[in-house]
Amino acid sequence: MVGGAKTMSVTRRSVVAGGLALPFAARAAGSPRVVVIGGGFGGASAARALGRYAPGVDVTLVEANATFTACPFSNHVIAGLRDIAAQRFGYKSVGTKVVHAEATGVDATARRVTLNNGTVLAYDRLILSPGIDIAWDKLPGYDEAASERMPHAWKAGAQTLLLRKQLAAMKDGGTVVMSVPANPYRCPPGPYERASLIAWYLKTHKPRSKLLVLDAKDAFSKQKLFQAGWAKLYPGILKWVSASDGGTVTRVDPATLTFATDFGSHKADVANVIPPQKAGRIAAVAGVADKTGWCPIDPVTFESRLVPGVHVIGDAAIAGAMPKSAFAANAQAKVCALAIARLLEGGTPDDPRLINTCYSLLAPHYGISVAGIYRPAKGLLTDIPDAGGTSPLDAPDSFRAQEAANADAWFRTITHEAFG
Amino acid sequence: MIGRAALAMVLLGAAAPPPGATSCSGCHVLAGRPAANTVAALEAFRSGAKPATVMGRIAKGFSPEETQAIATWWAGQKP
Numbered sequence: 001m002v003g004g005a006k007t008m009s010v011t012r013r014s015v016v017a018g019g020l021a022l023p024f025a026a027r028a029a030g031s032p033r034v035v036v037i038g039g040g041f042g043g044a045s046a047a048r049a050l051g052r053y054a055p056g057v058d059v060t061l062v063e064a065n066a067t068f069t070a071c072p073f074s075n076h077v078i079a080g081l082r083d084i085a086a087q088r089f090g091y092k093s094v095g096t097k098v099v100h101a102e103a104t105g106v107d108a109t110a111r112r113v114t115l116n117n118g119t120v121l122a123y124d125r126l127i128l129s130p131g132i133d134i135a136w137d138k139l140p141g142y143d144e145a146a147s148e149r150m151p152h153a154w155k156a157g158a159q160t161l162l163l164r165k166q167l168a169a170m171k172d173g174g175t176v177v178m179s180v181p182a183n184p185y186r187c188p189p190g191p192y193e194r195a196s197l198i199a200w201y202l203k204t205h206k207p208r209s210k211l212l213v214l215d216a217k218d219a220f221s222k223q224k225l226f227q228a229g230w231a232k233l234y235p236g237i238l239k240w241v242s243a244s245d246g247g248t249v250t251r252v253d254p255a256t257l258t259f260a261t262d263f264g265s266h267k268a269d270v271a272n273v274i275p276p277q278k279a280g281r282i283a284a285v286a287g288v289a290d291k292t293g294w295c296p297i298d299p300v301t302f303e304s305r306l307v308p309g310v311h312v313i314g315d316a317a318i319a320g321a322m323p324k325s326a327f328a329a330n331a332q333a334k335v336c337a338l339a340i341a342r343l344l345e346g347g348t349p350d351d352p353r354l355i356n357t358c359y360s361l362l363a364p365h366y367g368i369s370v371a372g373i374y375r376p377a378k379g380l381l382t383d384i385p386d387a388g389g390t391s392p393l394d395a396p397d398s399f400r401a402q403e404a405a406n407a408d409a410w411f412r413t414i415t416h417e418a419f420g
Numbered sequence: 421m422i423g424r425a426a427l428a429m430v431l432l433g434a435a436a437p438p439p440g441a442t443s444c445s446g447c448h449v450l451a452g453r454p455a456a457n458t459v460a461a462l463e464a465f466r467s468g469a470k471p472a473t474v475m476g477r478i479a480k481g482f483s484p485e486e487t488q489a490i491a492t493w494w495a496g497q498k499p
Contacts, residue, residue: 032429049442054431327446334442341431353440353481357447357474369474373440373481387481391473403473406447414446 031058032344035113035123037103037282039063039091041070042129042314042329044418047096049334054341059096060121062103062113066090068419071187072326073411074156078164079197080205081364087156093420106286108307125340127302128288128295129314129329130280131155132186135293138276139181139252146254150271153194154186166270167198172206174269177259179249181276182216184294186315186324189221189370191274193360196226198272199234200363212266213240214259215247221323222360222370222390229362249273279316286310294318299376300349302336311336320380321372328356330414351376353384359407366397367404435496438489440482451497458491 034057036047047061068089076082091098099121105114106126113121134152136143142150151166153159167176176198180191195213202209211234220226230238241247246263253260257268278284278293288295288304295312296305299320304310313336314329322328331354339349357371372388374381391403444450450458464470466479466487482490 032431053437056429056431330446331443334445338432338436338442342436345429345431350436350439353443353486355440355443355446355478355481357478371474371477373478375439384481387477387479389477399473406473410447413449417445 031056032124033058033060033122034125034127034340034344035060035062035121036127036129037062037113038129038131038280038314039065039068039094039098040129040131040314040329041326041414041418042131042333043127044068044089044091044094045330045333046127046129046313046337047094047098048418048420049337050341051095053334053338054344057341057344061091061094061096061098062115062121063091063098063100064102066100069156069160070326070411070415071154071156071190074153074160075190075194075197076361077156077160078153078167078194079201080164080168081197084156084161087160089415089419091419095420103282104285106282106310108286108310111309123309124344125309125311126286127311127313127333127336127340128280128283128286128316129312129333130282131315132277132324133280135276135278139273140250141252141254142273142275146252147273149254150252150257150268150273152273152275154190154274154277163270163272167201170206170209170270173208174206174210175267176202176209176211176270176272177257177266177268178211178213178272178274179252179259180213180215180217180220180247180274182248184324185274185277187358188323188325189226189358189360191215192220192222192226193362194272194274195238195240196229196234196360196362199230199238203234203237207237209237211238212268213238213247214249214261214266215241216243216249217247218242218244221358222368224393225368225390226360226362228393229366229368233363233366279312283312283316288312289316290318292318299379299381300351301339301343302332303339311340320374321383322354322356322374322381323358323372325356325358326414327358327410328354330418331355354381357410359403359410361404361407362400365404366400367402367407368400369403369406435493437493438486440486441490441493444490444494449499450494452499453491453494455488455491455495458494459488462487462491
């Protein structure tokens with residue numbers, strides 16, 4: 001099997017070499033092969049970018065699920081502001097081959113991926129965009145069974161609906177407790193948007209209720225903007241507890257919905273644990289995750305620092321100053337796709353520029369943003385100085401409403417680009 | 421292994437996007453938009469002449485030359 005695949009690979013390359021003068025259609029059989037594992041914002045965008053910018057590349061997208069459920073705007077689902085159907089996207093319009101199976105093995109020497117349906121896919125370049133997995137061993141008391149009582153809802157889908165259902169069933173006057181992990185994790189401002197929209201739900205539907213946010217950090221993304229908004233919109237409802245003030249959760253008890261900290265314990269009527277995370281499982285299988293659980297990459301090509309020929313994009317990657325966001329995954333996907341096309345040509349990829357913009361909603365029609373522009377420097381993606389930054393602290397309601405509308409428009413555009 | 425360089429395949433062609441250009445389409449549909457329009461908008465965002473939410477902050481991350489290259493490339497893309 002190994003020998004056979006190698007022989008075939010050499011033959012295929014010979015065909016390419018012999019077909020130099022032919023247009024691409026005539027030597028399709030010798031097209032370089034890129035396999036993309038993971039059909040989220042990163043993987044789907046990468047597959048589509050290769051299809052668009054390098055149609056001579058033979059692309060296969062591997063994704064276990066037939067439908068993707070997007071995390072951005074899933075906090076709206078939790079607050080009852082949005083139907084989860086608006087979060088779901090299929091793969092029929094991706095425009096490349098799509099295989100619905102789980103990747104179970106990567107042989108980076110033979111350049112082959114094994115799927116759980118027995119298929120073996122040969123590649124010249126592999127892109128991993130596996131997103132996150134929950135690090136179940138990091139928070140005592142929190143395991144997969146516990147997440148049915150204390151949902152994380154940090155992968156959108158059934159968990160999102162479970163948290164929504166629990167909030168809807170809670171009596172007025174109840175206490176919601178959220179825990180937020182230390183960095184790094186998917187979507188740095190996400191916990192605070194969620195806190196805002198849960199507070200909006202409580203204020204609107206269950207005004208005698210409270211929300212306690214227990215944080216393992218003292219500082220967070222867009223903090224001043226969030227705290228100014230909370231003081232204005234949710235006084236007496238939302239309380240944030242920093243690590244210094246005893247916010248770090250050291251253990252949870254799913255039987256009693258209790259969060260333990262070094263300073264005491266907090267019992268919840270509805271408990272949302274945003275747990276510590278790591279790169280999705282296939283990253284460790286492929287050997288591209290380091291001891292942190294995340295994946296070091298070259299900032300020009302997104303090629304793994306640990307395994308040649310394997311590129312990692314999106315939440316799983318250690319992308320320097322770039323946050324783990326859908327916008328970043330999409331931007332990285334396009335840069336990675338172009339770099340791979342350049343490498344397959346035998347060329348040298350240009351130094352890229354990347355943009356990230358993250359919107360957060362504090363209430364319907366109240367949006368804030370942070371933006372960054374990034375370039376490689378000293379082996380990392382680094383902020384370009386004197387650009388980017390957050391929304392102004394003193395802005396009129398119309399500005400917040402405009403940013404909320406921009407967030408809506410962004411979601412429509414980016415999902416269209418990623419999923420067609 | 422036959423050396424990849426020896427293959428001299430053309431996958432991207434002459435119209436490879438300049439640095440930063442592909443990030444735009446996360447939010448905007450710019451393909452086929454006249455370059456002068458895009459440049460004028462970005463310059464106005466950068467200077468503050470045109471009111472902005474986030475684009476003022478983003479435009480500051482690109483020089484006039486980079487802005488021109490991005491706008492020209494998008495103008496040449498098929499809508």
